Amino acid sequence: MNSIINYTVPDDLGFYGEFGGLYVPELLRPNLEELKEKYQEIKGCQSFRNTFTQLLKDYVGRPTPLYLSEKLSKKYNSKIFLKREDLNHTGAHKINNVLGQILIAKEMGKTTIIAETGAGQHGVATATACALMDMKCIVFMGATDIKRQASNVERMKYLDAEIVSVKSGSKTLKDATNEAIRFWINEPDTYYLIGSVVGPHPYPQIVADLQSIISEEIKIQLKKKTGKENPTMVIACVGGGSNAAGAFYHYYQEDVKLIAVEASGKGLNSGFSAATSILGTPGILHGSRTIVMQDEYGQVTEPYSISAGLDYPGIGPLHAHSITTGRTTIIPITDQEALNAAQNLSRTEGIIPALESAHALAALAKIELTENDVVVVNLSGRGDKDLTTYLNQP
Numbered sequence: 545m546n547s548i549i550n551y552t553v554p555d556d557l558g559f560y561g562e563f564g565g566l567y568v569p570e571l572l573r574p575n576l577e578e579l580k581e582k583y584q585e586i587k588g589c590q591s592f593r594n595t596f597t598q599l600l601k602d603y604v605g606r607p608t609p610l611y612l613s614e615k616l617s618k619k620y621n622s623k624i625f626l627k628r629e630d631l632n633h634t635g636a637h638k639i640n641n642v643l644g645q646i647l648i649a650k651e652m653g654k655t656t657i658i659a660e661t662g663a664g665q666h667g668v669a670t671a672t673a674c675a676l677m678d679m680k681c682i683v684f685m686g687a688t689d690i691k692r693q694a695s696n697v698e699r700m701k702y703l704d705a706e707i708v709s710v711k712s713g714s715k716t717l718k719d720a721t722n723e724a725i726r727f728w729i730n731e732p733d734t735y736y737l738i739g740s741v742v743g744p745h746p747y748p749q750i751v752a753d754l755q756s757i758i759s760e761e762i763k764i765q766l767k768k769k770t771g772k773e774n775p776t777m778v779i780a781c782v783g784g785g786s787n788a789a790g791a792f793y794h795y796y797q798e799d800v801k802l803i804a805v806e807a808s809g810k811g812l813n814s815g816f817s818a819a820t821s822i823l824g825t826p827g828i829l830h831g832s833r834t835i836v837m838q839d840e841y842g843q844v845t846e847p848y849s850i851s852a853g854l855d856y857p858g859i860g861p862l863h864a865h866s867i868t869t870g871r872t873t874i875i876p877i878t879d880q881e882a883l884n885a886a887q888n889l890s891r892t893e894g895i896i897p898a899l900e901s902a903h904a905l906a907a908l909a910k911i912e913l914t915e916n917d918v919v920v921v922n923l924s925g926r927g928d929k930d931l932t933t934y935l936n937q938p
């Protein structure tokens with residue numbers, strides 16, 4: 545065994561320490577084996593790398609700026625940089641992963657993409673990339689979520705995605721996931737596109753690799769702006785954990801504090817929370833062993849957060865590992881704290897952040913900072929989708 549703990553590369557069975565792996569019905573194993581093998585091939589292939597890089601540049605708009613916020617820097621008496629993932633095409637980091645996986649699907653000869661979505665953000669990114677790449681797109685979504693997220697459903701439809709309304713269980717994300725997996729078992733020729741660093745091996749690794757562009761850019765940009773590649777700390781919000789994985793990726797082996805921010809909703813002990821790593825215990829979710837919010841019988845408990853993107857009862861296995869080994873620190877942020885942080889950034893910098901990203905911003909107030917500290921906050925997305933929530937605030 546390798547004694548150096550590696551947070552971004554799992555072992556052969558897909559484990560990060562005790563988390564990860566591949567807990568799926570026997571019928572799905574060939575699909576995952578195929579993906580694992582093909583990914584190893586494709587990832588090293590120069591033409592894949594070139595196409596992906598070119599798309600990130602010309603279609604997504606990368607590199608995204610690293611912006612020194614004078615207002616936040618003054619407020620917290622240190623240097624605060626914002627990594628502007630909100631400026632990506634479609635308004636968040638999710639497009640990085642989706643484009644990469646669709647290129648992988650193309651290399652594998654697939655012509656149909658399936659995906660599940662809760663808030664609709666991953667569905668929109670997937671429908672966007674499918675339109676670009678001429679792929680058929682089927683999105684599974686809980687019937688309750690379809691009602692709650694009407695504008696994203698309209699965007700997906702206009703992009704020519706087929707929406708499958710899932711009416712089982714609580715009619716939300718986990719039911720949509722079950723349905724997508726069922727479909728995949730019957731139609732193994734389709735490509736199942738997962739939207740975060742979750743799911744069975746090799747998905748967490750693929751998604752983290754594809755999002756690693758975020759910290760790759762931060763290193764170069766920070767070096768130019770401060771003379772050093774490394775900040776004191778990097779802060780990112782965690783739903784499943786893909787924007788955090790991307791922002792932390794090239795810093796795991798460096799002397800840099802990594803702070804993951806979870807949504808504590810109405811408060812950690814209120815019964816309305818999505819602070820998975822604090823409230824959860826080890827269990828199986830979505831095909832991998834990770835930290836899960838569950839009751840004593842192993843039933844997954846319904847999470848709650850004002851932010852749809854953080855409202856997830858699990859956490860990517862690489863984060864479960866890095867949190868339990870103490871490499872990553874968790875800070876819980878309530879709905880109200882996030883709303884206040886969103887308003888502050890909007891009114892002092894003229895940047896309306898996504899509610900998810902506002903959780904990361906709110907963590908700044910919970911950390912002791914001095915004037916020598918250099919902090920990077922990953923601003924994962926823009927807040928247009930959250931305006932109604934912001935305006936209806938009491």
Ligand SMILES: *Cc1c(COP(=O)(O)O)cnc(C)c1O
Nearest residue numbers: 740783784785786787853900925
């Ligand atoms: C989906 C989403 C998130 C949460 O997903 P991760 O996989 O944890 O990054 C965070 N921010 C924004 C803007 C999102 O759309």
